[in-house]
Structures are given as structure tokens and as C-alpha cells.
Amino acid sequence: MDFTINTDDQRFLAEVQQFLTGLAGTGILVSGTAAWEHAAEDRVRRWLAALDVRGWCVPYWPVEHGGTGWSAVRRFLFEMECTRAGAPIVPSQGHRLAGPTLIAFGNDAQRASFLKGTANGTITWCQGFSEPGAGSDLAALTTSARLENDAYVVTGQKIWTTHAHYADWMFALVRTSTGTKPRQGISMILIDMRSPGIAVSPIETIDGQHHVNTVFFDDVLVPLGNLVGCEGAGWDYARYMLEHERTGGAKVPELRRDLDTIATLASLVGVESSPVVESGWFQRRFADIAIELEALRWSILRVLAGDPSCPANEMASILKVRGSELQQAVAQLAVDVLGPIMLSPAHPFARDAAAALSYLGFRRAATIYAGSDEIQRNLLSRALLDS
Ligand SMILES: Cc1cc2nc3c(=O)[nH]c(=O)nc-3n(C[C@H](O)[C@H](O)[C@H](O)COP(=O)(O)OP(=O)(O)OC[C@H]3O[C@@H](n4cnc5c(N)ncnc54)[C@H](O)[C@@H]3O)c2cc1C
Structure with missing residues (x-):
């Protein structure tokens, strides 16, 4: 290559x-x-x-x-x-998830209604998959959609729904029938977030911000035309959706940017007049992370270039695990460089220190969302043991 x-x-x-x-x-x-x-x-x-x-x-x-x-x-x-x-x-919900799924499985009317606006950001999306009791075990979801005349009547609850407080639409997994296996009877529907019967309740996360929500559905009417693909095939579409974006979970571009920012800050802030960048502990940790990040970047390039020694599904899990670990290592380094400044609110870098702490809080979630680390490791070990 x-x-x-x-x-x-x-x-x-x-x-x-x-x-x-x-x-x-x-x-x-x-x-x-x-x-x-x-x-x-x-x-x-x-x-x-x-x-x-x-x-x-x-x-x-x-x-x-x-x-x-x-x-x-x-x-x-x-x-x-x-x-x-x-x-x-x-946000990935529109560009990386809803758009590609509608391109693959939506009908012409759905593509005509949603693709242009999704691409240029005039239509925003949220992902309604997780429920209390159905996160890693997504097939346990219970939000129901029963067909009455030409509409589904949706009842239930979603949780951790990123951007539900401003999204125009939700692509949701709902139960349209109870099959013999939990994965059967799940369908994907598109829900207008302004429909009567929807209540969105904020969840504040440890970074002190509001990104995620609980969404309640109380007999919400969803036209039959908003069913994606075939009824009962929602599990397959969800798998396609989650596997479609194989390399984005590693967040290499953001990590590269953030490491550069940390290097700049470390040269500006110091302990007793000598800048942090000159400390051995900083140099060792920075070098370790930079090397890992470079290795991750090359791994992504190999996947993107279609290297046959990189099986795509396994690589998606590997990149997600390594990427989320690195996100946490980078965030921890930022806090260690800037942390002491939090004790001095008037310090010129106090705002950066607060941003670092919030960033660390948010990055805690990287090993949970989009398939937790444990689940990714399960997938990997299953794939390796089966091969
Ligand atoms: C910031 C953030 C944003 C999110 N945004 C969205 C969103 O927009 N839409 C959406 O639908 N969901 C979203 N989620 C939900 C996310 O997908 C779930 O949190 C995730 O799937 C884990 O599910 P859970 O929280 O129910 O934890 P659980 O599934 O209950 O897991 C709890 C712990 O047990 C471990 N565990 C579970 N099962 C196994 C197993 N079989 N083997 C080993 N360990 C296991 C998990 O790894 C985890 O550590 C978001 C989550 C976060 C934190």
C-alpha cells in the first residue's frame, strides 16, 4: 500500500x-x-x-x-x-447514521424528504435505541409501535438520547411484534420530534453539560410511511448503521488536534516558573500517547485503503477500544497539565483548566457509548475464537 x-x-x-x-x-x-x-x-x-x-x-x-x-x-x-x-x-446522528441508512434501506419518498436537509444540517437527528434495561442488551427494548389504520401508535421510553432536545427527527427502534427471539419483531421508524405525546427530559452528565435526554412516548402517532424498509427488519438496519462507520469511533483527528493544544498549553503554564513541557513526567506521557495515536492513525489508513489483513468488523472494535482509551488518556493529561490552575480562578488559564475538566468528564463516556469497551472486547474475542 x-x-x-x-x-x-x-x-x-x-x-x-x-x-x-x-x-x-x-x-x-x-x-x-x-x-x-x-x-x-x-x-x-x-x-x-x-x-x-x-x-x-x-x-x-x-x-x-x-x-x-x-x-x-x-x-x-x-x-x-x-x-x-x-x-x-x-454530530454523527445525521451524517453517519441516519443518512447512510436511508440511502441503503429508505424508500424514494424518504430519501427525497430527508437526505438533502440531513446533509446540509437543516434537518437534525437523534438516535432512539437505548432504553432503561436495554443498552448493551439492545434486543431487550420494549418501546412498542402498534399499527392502527395507517399509523403506528408508539408508547414507551428511550434514554441517553443525544440531542433529543433540539433534533427535528428521531430514528427509533421499536417493537412492532413479539417474535420467538428478542431480535425479531423490531422495526426502525422515523419519528417527528414535534409530534404530540413526546416529552423530552434533560439528563445532566458529569461534564456539567446537557447533551443527553430521556424521551417519553405517550401514544405518539407515526405515519406508516415513516417505517424504514420492512417491518421486523429493524435489527438488521441497526447493525448496518452501527457497523457502517468503522473508523470514526477512534476520533483520531480530534485527538491529534487536542494533543497539539496540550503541547502548546504545557509550554505556557508551569510549576514554579519552569514550563510543564520541560518536566520528565509530561514528556514521557506525551510521547507514549503520541506514539499510540500515530499507530492508530496508520491502522485507520490501512483499513481505509482496504488492507486485506484488516478484517473490517474486528477493526471497528479494535479502533473503538483503542480510540476511546486514548481519548481518556489525552483528557487525563490535559487535566494533569492544567489541574492545579483550577485552584486559582483568576489565573489567565483558568478557563482552559475548566474546559479540561469538563473534557475529562465527557471522555469518560467514550468507553460506554456506541458499544461499551466490554461489549467490543466480547465481539472481538468471539470473532477471533470463531476464526
Ligand atoms: C454520553 C452518552 C451518549 C449516548 N447517546 C445515545 C444516543 O444518542 N442514543 C442511544 O440510543 N443511546 C445512547 N447512549 C447509550 C449507550 O449506547 C448505552 O449507554 C450503552 O449501550 C450501554 O448501555 P447501558 O448504559 O444500559 O449499560 P449496560 O448495558 O447496563 O452496561 C453496564 C455495564 O455492564 C457492562 N456489560 C453489559 N453487558 C455485558 C456483557 N455481555 N459482557 C460484559 N460486560 C457487559 C457494560 O460494558 C457496562 O460497563 C449514550 C450513552 C452515553 C454515555
Whole structure:
């Protein structure tokens, strides 16, 4: 495999850099620890509007649905460059989950209604899978959808639903019948979040922020036309959805950006006048993480380049486990560099220290969401033992 950046790629990167330079002063790109905060909805929308002008909103979608036709490696370079420049991270629910699933299994009417808006951010999504008692064991879900005339009547509860407080739509797994196996009788439906009978209740997480919610459904009417694919096939669509994005879980572009920020901060803050960057403990930990991150980046490039020695499903689990561990290591390093400053609210870097603490809190969730570490390890061991 050849990963050399050729002249064409260099020209491409120069074009991307020029585009990013043109966004200076718009407030879309942020630097330093400001990039660790969750991007406000409006900033994401403005970023997508800027990308839309270039036709760059959804590089990884098929060209006929708005994709760019770039190679996988070039898409990764694009993502690295935009993240490095401080572009907001676009929530995965629309671009990475709902869009590709509707492209694969939705009908023409659904594609016509949702794809364009999902790509350019005028339609936002949340993922209604987890329920109390049905997280890792997702097939235990009980939210029911019974068909009455031309509509499903949905009753039940979802939990940990990211962005349900502002999403326009939810793609939800619901039980449309009780099969002999728990995975049977599950369907995927699209629910308008403004429907009567929906109540969204916030959950504040340990990072002190509000991203996730509980969503209650009390006889919510969902038109039959909002069923994705076939009734009872929801489990297969959910698997497709979760396996579709194999490399994003590692969050390498964000980690690279955040490690650079930590290096800068470590050269600016110090213990008794000598900057942290000169301390042996910092240098050792920074080097360990940087090496691991570089290895992860190369692993991703190998997957993207279709290296046959990288079985895609196993690699998805490996990348998720290593990526989430590294996210926590990077966040812990940030807190160790900036932590003492929290005792001095008037310190010039006090805001960065608070951002680091919140970042550490949020990264705790990385080993839980999108398939916990334990579940990923189970999947891996099963795949290896079966092979
Ligand atoms: C920040 C955040 C955002 C989220 N966003 C969404 C969202 O938008 N939509 C959505 O549907 N869900 C979302 N989730 C939910 C997430 O998918 C679940 O939290 C996750 O699947 C784990 O389920 P659970 O919380 O019920 O824990 P449980 O499944 O009860 O697991 C508890 C612990 O037991 C371990 N465990 C469970 N089963 C096994 C097993 N068989 N072998 C070994 N260990 C096991 C788990 O690894 C975990 O450590 C989010 C979660 C978080 C933290």
C-alpha cells in the first residue's frame, strides 16, 4: 500500500486550506481548548452551510446523494485538516447514521424528504435505541409501535438520547411484534420530534453539560410511511448503521488536534516558573500517547485503503477500544497539565483548566457509548475464537 501524499493530494490539501483560511473571522473555526467544548448547534449549521457551497458536506455518501467521490484516504485527510483548523465536529446522528441508512434501506419518498436537509444540517437527528434495561442488551427494548389504520401508535421510553432536545427527527427502534427471539419483531421508524405525546427530559452528565435526554412516548402517532424498509427488519438496519462507520469511533483527528493544544498549553503554564513541557513526567506521557495515536492513525489508513489483513468488523472494535482509551488518556493529561490552575480562578488559564475538566468528564463516556469497551472486547474475542 502506498500512502504517500502525491502532488494531486497536495493540491487538494492546499485547496482545503484555502477554503478554511477564507472562514477566518466567521466564528466557525475555533482554536485551543474552545474546540473541546461541544459545538453550538448554530456553529455546526454555519459550518455545514459553508461546506454546502463547495459540495463538501457529506464526502463519504455516494456521489448521487451528495458525496464527493473522493478516495477514503483523501476523505480522512480532509477530516484531519478541517479538525486541525478548529472546525466543529458534525454530530454523527445525521451524517453517519441516519443518512447512510436511508440511502441503503429508505424508500424514494424518504430519501427525497430527508437526505438533502440531513446533509446540509437543516434537518437534525437523534438516535432512539437505548432504553432503561436495554443498552448493551439492545434486543431487550420494549418501546412498542402498534399499527392502527395507517399509523403506528408508539408508547414507551428511550434514554441517553443525544440531542433529543433540539433534533427535528428521531430514528427509533421499536417493537412492532413479539417474535420467538428478542431480535425479531423490531422495526426502525422515523419519528417527528414535534409530534404530540413526546416529552423530552434533560439528563445532566458529569461534564456539567446537557447533551443527553430521556424521551417519553405517550401514544405518539407515526405515519406508516415513516417505517424504514420492512417491518421486523429493524435489527438488521441497526447493525448496518452501527457497523457502517468503522473508523470514526477512534476520533483520531480530534485527538491529534487536542494533543497539539496540550503541547502548546504545557509550554505556557508551569510549576514554579519552569514550563510543564520541560518536566520528565509530561514528556514521557506525551510521547507514549503520541506514539499510540500515530499507530492508530496508520491502522485507520490501512483499513481505509482496504488492507486485506484488516478484517473490517474486528477493526471497528479494535479502533473503538483503542480510540476511546486514548481519548481518556489525552483528557487525563490535559487535566494533569492544567489541574492545579483550577485552584486559582483568576489565573489567565483558568478557563482552559475548566474546559479540561469538563473534557475529562465527557471522555469518560467514550468507553460506554456506541458499544461499551466490554461489549467490543466480547465481539472481538468471539470473532477471533470463531476464526
Ligand atoms: C454520553 C452518552 C451518549 C449516548 N447517546 C445515545 C444516543 O444518542 N442514543 C442511544 O440510543 N443511546 C445512547 N447512549 C447509550 C449507550 O449506547 C448505552 O449507554 C450503552 O449501550 C450501554 O448501555 P447501558 O448504559 O444500559 O449499560 P449496560 O448495558 O447496563 O452496561 C453496564 C455495564 O455492564 C457492562 N456489560 C453489559 N453487558 C455485558 C456483557 N455481555 N459482557 C460484559 N460486560 C457487559 C457494560 O460494558 C457496562 O460497563 C449514550 C450513552 C452515553 C454515555
